[in-house]
Amino acid sequence: MGNGKENSLTILIADDHHLVRQGLRSLIERSQTQYNISDVATGEQAWQFISQYQPDLAILDIAMGDLSGLKVCEHVKQRKLKTRIIFLSMHDDIKVIHRAFEVGADAYLSKSEAFDTLNQALQTVAAGHSFISPSIESELARYKAASTQFLLTAREKQIVSYITQGKSNRQIADTLCISIKTVDNHRTKAMRKLGVNKAAELVKYGLEEGLVV
Amino acid sequence: MGNGKENSLTILIADDHHLVRQGLRSLIERSQTQYNISDVATGEQAWQFISQYQPDLAILDIAMGDLSGLKVCEHVKQRKLKTRIIFLSMHDDIKVIHRAFEVGADAYLSKSEAFDTLNQALQTVAAGHSFISPSIESELARYKAASTQFLLTAREKQIVSYITQGKSNRQIADTLCISIKTVDNHRTKAMRKLGVNKAAELVKYGLEEGLVV
DNA sequence: ATATAAATAGTGTATTTACCCCAATTGACC
DNA sequence: GGTCAATTGGGGTAAATACACTATTTATAT
Numbered sequence: 001m002g003n004g005k006e007n008s009l010t011i012l013i014a015d016d017h018h019l020v021r022q023g024l025r026s027l028i029e030r031s032q033t034q035y036n037i038s039d040v041a042t043g044e045q046a047w048q049f050i051s052q053y054q055p056d057l058a059i060l061d062i063a064m065g066d067l068s069g070l071k072v073c074e075h076v077k078q079r080k081l082k083t084r085i086i087f088l089s090m091h092d093d094i095k096v097i098h099r100a101f102e103v104g105a106d107a108y109l110s111k112s113e114a115f116d117t118l119n120q121a122l123q124t125v126a127a128g129h130s131f132i133s134p135s136i137e138s139e140l141a142r143y144k145a146a147s148t149q150f151l152l153t154a155r156e157k158q159i160v161s162y163i164t165q166g167k168s169n170r171q172i173a174d175t176l177c178i179s180i181k182t183v184d185n186h187r188t189k190a191m192r193k194l195g196v197n198k199a200a201e202l203v204k205y206g207l208e209e210g211l212v213v
Numbered sequence: 214m215g216n217g218k219e220n221s222l223t224i225l226i227a228d229d230h231h232l233v234r235q236g237l238r239s240l241i242e243r244s245q246t247q248y249n250i251s252d253v254a255t256g257e258q259a260w261q262f263i264s265q266y267q268p269d270l271a272i273l274d275i276a277m278g279d280l281s282g283l284k285v286c287e288h289v290k291q292r293k294l295k296t297r298i299i300f301l302s303m304h305d306d307i308k309v310i311h312r313a314f315e316v317g318a319d320a321y322l323s324k325s326e327a328f329d330t331l332n333q334a335l336q337t338v339a340a341g342h343s344f345i346s347p348s349i350e351s352e353l354a355r356y357k358a359a360s361t362q363f364l365l366t367a368r369e370k371q372i373v374s375y376i377t378q379g380k381s382n383r384q385i386a387d388t389l390c391i392s393i394k395t396v397d398n399h400r401t402k403a404m405r406k407l408g409v410n411k412a413a414e415l416v417k418y419g420l421e422e423g424l425v426v
Numbered sequence: 427a428t429a430t431a432a433a434t435a436g437t438g439t440a441t442t443t444a445c446c447c448c449a450a451t452t453g454a455c456c
Numbered sequence: 457g458g459t460c461a462a463t464t465g466g467g468g469t470a471a472a473t474a475c476a477c478t479a480t481t482t483a484t485a486t
Binding site for chain 2: 167168200204
Binding site for chain 2: 471472473474475476486
């Protein structure tokens, strides 16, 4: 750091591919905004740099061998550092994207995105907002919708677990000190989400998913 | 064979321990009944001897290295040879005993039994009846009772399998072309045998026992 | 021949499920 | 402050289940 541009935004680029780092740096330097850019090659280095200098932005690769960008992000957000995290990833696996936002990402970009998009992301995030590649956004939305539609809530899992253990609605209600109707509702909702209509299949799910402790 | 006692009962002794064969022969010769005794050391020899001469009785050891006494017995009974089989075994494992009678044994004696018992067994079996050591009999009875009490029948397993697959009584009845009440009966009996009172636990059993094809 | 067990199927009843609707509360996130 | 999801709980109903009895047929074993 410290190359004279004292008032400009500081950016860290972390990627284990030298060419990628060079390319990014070159592109970002070409933009009209003034940035003070640093780069590192590993997750470990990224974490050390961020915890020491707290740059305004950090562009992280997800797969970096040693310390995943996700872990770095998790650390940053847990310690409430001001650095905003932008993920730049090769894989557009929806689960990874979802995980990225779970650990507190501010932006997620595919490496296949145009530079314009990166530029836009940088400005959006620097302004305090979050950013998602338009191409990814719709997928994520679908995933989230699917999640709430098909994935069981904690309580539902608990109920299914009890059902798997062979307990009746009444027994579960007594155990949890809730109404039998509530148990019935959870049971029904769980079945709807899993697309089944019999406790037998909830048991299968419970056993297969290892819900029973 | 052929030692002059033409009208006496013929007995084959099969045991891979020389001392045991000698001891048995000596004991049997001492009894007041006239026997024509032969002996062999392996299961293979036993089978050849029996298929050739069809002795009245064969005293077989169960564990004989090559061809198990159980196999010899199975052959004899499958071919409906007249030879009656008496097992003489070291291990009183109830499952082995059960298996012995499954393959058609006429008697089962523990080697720890007194000679009197062997003598009694010989006469009983020679007379066309079956014989079990009193010490073993009660155990076998308990085992059989336990079997019919706790083990599912083929049909019950099938019903449990369908339940495990998430089918209702009605669906199972339709599939098997039987009354829904019959399915209900099998289901109820299976539950009673397994000591549970909910389909959920039948499903667990079904999955754990690999009943589902 | 005659017990025995399995499979079949019925009557009957109390309980439980599955599923529809709706509503209040809470905590999170914007 | 308002939306959203999760959790809670209630009304109601038709179907399914659990379970007790009995009974017939058939095959197997004694």
